[in-house]
Amino acid sequence: MAALPPYASPVERVWYYSFRVICALILFFLVFPLIVIVPLSFNAEPFFTFTDEMMALDPAGYSLEWYRDFLTNPNWQGAVWNSVVIAFFATLISTSLGTLAALGLSRPVMPFRTLVMSLLISPMIVPLIISAAGMFFFYSSIGLQGTHIGVILAHAALGTPFVVITVTATLVGFDNNLIRASSSLGATPVTTFFKVIVPLITPGVISGALFAFITSFDEVVVVLFVGSFDQRTIPWQMFSGIREQISPTILAVATLLTFVSMCLLFTLELLRRRNERMRGIRET
Structure with a gap:
């Protein structure tokens, strides 16, 4: 400053x-x-x-009793396992789909780009309770309600808009002459994608993936509608703990989640600065 x-x-x-x-x-x-x-x-x-x-x-x-309860209580450990597994696979799906969508939207020949972009980011705009209710009725009709696959797909739908936005922002400064140069040197489209495009957009992809992971890891409304007891995540366990049995273990978990979020935000800032250096915006 x-x-x-x-x-x-x-x-x-x-x-x-x-x-x-x-x-x-x-x-x-x-x-x-x-x-x-x-x-x-x-x-x-x-x-x-x-x-x-x-x-x-x-x-x-002062005591570490509530941290000990979190580390030994099977309900909390099951919630941690569910949160990590669901967030991991939801992040993989949303990162893959969001990156491909951003690459398509970045092309000037893409028809109806504004309409498609609006549809892709609609999960961020539509109230979450409406999305959750719609997913509940849809997944119930196809047998995915109350399953891990259903929750993963629901969280992937919520995380994809973040990947689309971050990767699209990264592609704004992308030099398409690099693609033409790669093609003129005999590289196939696949080789150009993995050797030229991917290294340059990696910071944006990783940033979008982290946002998608955080979105899935902290989400509670959709999992209450789409999931069941077997898919109980950390936010669900905390929400249930406040309603059923108030315990300071919730505060211990909140402290740990705050620390994890700070580490992720610090990583995002490092990626943002690296992306700016690669695009020539920052000198150091």
Whole structure:
């Protein structure tokens, strides 16, 4: 961020500092709920509030009991396994379909590009409860409701728009002369795709895949409609825990998910900067 120039007017100086204060307040508003969850997850008592011992920083008020419960409870471990498996296969499907769709949409000869693009990103626009209800009736009629395949396909449909958008944005700066040069040197379309196109769009593909994975891993509405107890994921387990039996284990899981999300976002930022360097936008 550029520093305030010495010739700035008083109004510009006021706005310079006011803007930073506003940004700090917005950041605090967004991050504070996450900060509160972390110490509460170490509460020695089965409460969602700070106890007197915790406020006094007494070690007796803190415990790893809820993390231990998460690591040993078969319900939570089953939910983790389901979330990872469903998110993994949904990401594979959505990344493959989204990348192919983005490559097709990037071609100027593609007919009805705007209409097709609107249809592909519609899962991001349509309210999730409507999509979930529609998937429930459709999957029930073909026998996929309450199956892992049904949940994977549903999550793939939700993750595909993110892949389409990220890969399409990557292809905006793609130099089509590279494809012509590859063809003129005798490369087949398959060789051109894997040797020229794929290395240049890989950051966008990986970014889209991470978004698709996060979407599937955190999704709860669709899995409640399409899935059954055998497909219970972490968000479903957390939602059920709040309704049926309130336990600070939910806070421990939320802390771990927050940490995982931060790692994924950090990875996305690294990929974004690498993509900008490859396209010549950033020098370092």
